[in-house]
Amino acid sequence: MITNSAWAGKRFAVLGLARSGAAAVAALVASGASVVAWDADADRRAGFSNFPGVRRGGVGMGDLDDLSGFDALVVSPGVPLNTHLLAAKAHDAGVPIIGDIELFAQARAELPPHKVVGITGTNGKSTTTALVHHILQTAGLPSLMGGNIGLPILSVEPLPEGGVYVLELSSYQIDLTHTLDCDVAVLLNVTPDHLDRYDGFEAYAASKARLFAMQSPRHEAVIGIGNLPSAKIARSLADRGERLTKIAPGVCLDQGRWPALQGPHNAQNALAAIAVCKALGVAERDIDRGLESFAGLPHRMERVATRGGVLFVNDSKATNPDSTAPALAAYDRVHWILGGRAKGDDLDACAPHFGHVARAYTIGEAAPVFARALDGRVPVEQAETLDRAVASAASYARAGDTVLLSPAAASFDQFRDYEDRGATFRQLVEALA
Structure with a gap:
């Protein structure tokens, strides 16, 4: 798993004990932190009954009534920050609310030298994430998928030097992340979705744009400009010059050789993946081989x-x-x-x-x-x-x-x-x- 010596001696509350939450608890405890863990599901709480270094919150979150002594509240992406009582308590106590992707960002300094690709968008991010990962694997580069796809990022063994972490990031995960500086950040599109969690569409779009606000200007940005909201975000980054790649809508002439990447949306996904892999220095012949051999994802075309x-x-x-x-x-x-x-x-x-x-x-x-x-x-x-x-x-x-x-x-x-x-x-x- 991925650990971080900076967490030793700190206190964390963890809300949500599904895959990413459980991995966060394990990584924090292995790093020497103390953890109070809670989930509305009694069976998930029971799974931590004998976990060393972890205290379970009671049925009514009694151990978490006062968050003032905690260094952070670690929240699973599915927890609605706009309505959950514990999120409000954390705000009132001035306790940072973070997710497992932020913990990964904090742990990067102790990992072997590597790169991170962060991919977001309302649609297409899973396919693009899997495609980038597949191309990297085809090229013989060590890589793994994490975030909203694949294994919980904190549960994996660190990649060797030169590895690439390819992260699919939902808006919920970006909301819980504050210091992730992606070597390549990708926004495919922004269309109305998840508006029950945001104060209107503009707030949802702003959540997506935060991926670039966290990023160093010297790193690469790839943005689809097929709709107005994402094009607007691209315009806001125009001063990056050659560090900004815009992906216009259209059809790739080579799509006939890519059976799992049919349709105009997959043309955009493929062009974004190509831009990412070129930014990472992957040879064109390896990119071509990866595109041709990509099998696609279940339930997506x-x-x-x-x-x-x-x-x-x-x-x-x-x-x-x-x-x-x-x-x-x-x-x-x-x-x-x-x-x-x-x-x-x-x-x-x-x-x-x-x-x-x-x-x-x-x-x-x-x-x-x-x-x-x-x-x-x-x-x-x-x-x-x-x-x-x-x-x-x-x-x-x-x-x-x-x-x-x-x-x-x-x-x-x-x-x-x-x-x-x-x-x-x-x-x-x-x-x-």
């Missing part, structure tokens, strides 16, 4: 099967219309399965690509709302459940068509999460006669 000439694609990770739109653009004739727990009533972001939709099948809570939004624009069927949607789409689709699960909505009405939804889609496709 994942090619599940081809049956009777019909391609079935699992894009369950697309939980809002902005992330679904590029998937519609990627295929000529689409049978579109959408719905779930909607984050809004309209599908306006997808409208420019309705000409690609042969037929739509709405499911979940949003089935009637999305059906009304599509009525008169594309043929639409309220299938209500995923199994009915897959069966109906398979019956209508003909050779050359694509059956696309790209829901434009969250999954929590009918599934545990987007991964459960995508896995169910895969099973239903595999069961087709």
Whole structure:
């Protein structure tokens, strides 16, 4: 694990004991810190009952009523800072509120010489993070993925000299980070999302921009300028000159050689990854090999099967219309399965690509709302459940068509999460006669 001698003798409160929180507790204790750990889940609290150096907060967080003696409150990204009682107590006591990425930033001075790539954006950050990591591995460079993807960053063994830590960073993680100076910082796009955690869209965009505020101007910035908010952030960094790479929307001529990177959104992801790897000194031949051999990520434009000439694609990770739109653009004739727990009533972001939709099948809570939004624009069927949607789409689709699960909505009405939804889609496709 990653440790830091500077934490020895300090007191930390840790709120949230899932993967990143549990790794933070272990790293802090191994570094000689004392920790009070708490989670609303009693089973997670019980998992630390015999952990040396850790005191568990009681059911009502009694041990954390007074935070004035702590050096920091370490919070899991899922904890809403705008509403949680403990976050308010920390503010009142003047105690810094940080996350595991900030702990990693503090520990960097004791790691072997290395570089850090930080990648954020409303959409595309997981694919871009995995692609950069894959290219680095293809080139024979030691690297690992962390942050919002892969292993909790504090749980990994430090990379050897010359290694690259590739971090996917959500806005929540950036909110909890104050000193992470990325050697290469990437912003892919900014579109409305997670607004229940922010005081409006401008505050959400400002959270993304903080990745560059933490960065030394001599380090590299890569920004997609395909939408106005991210283009505005790029303009604010114009004085960086050659240290700023702008990624314009478009299609890469080489995408035909990259089977897992289809569609205009993946063109942007690929161009961003290319810019990152060039900034790290990776040879072009290694970049080309990595792009060609990248297999993609589950639930993100994942090619599940081809049956009777019909391609079935699992894009369950697309939980809002902005992330679904590029998937519609990627295929000529689409049978579109959408719905779930909607984050809004309209599908306006997808409208420019309705000409690609042969037929739509709405499911979940949003089935009637999305059906009304599509009525008169594309043929639409309220299938209500995923199994009915897959069966109906398979019956209508003909050779050359694509059956696309790209829901434009969250999954929590009918599934545990987007991964459960995508896995169910895969099973239903595999069961087709």
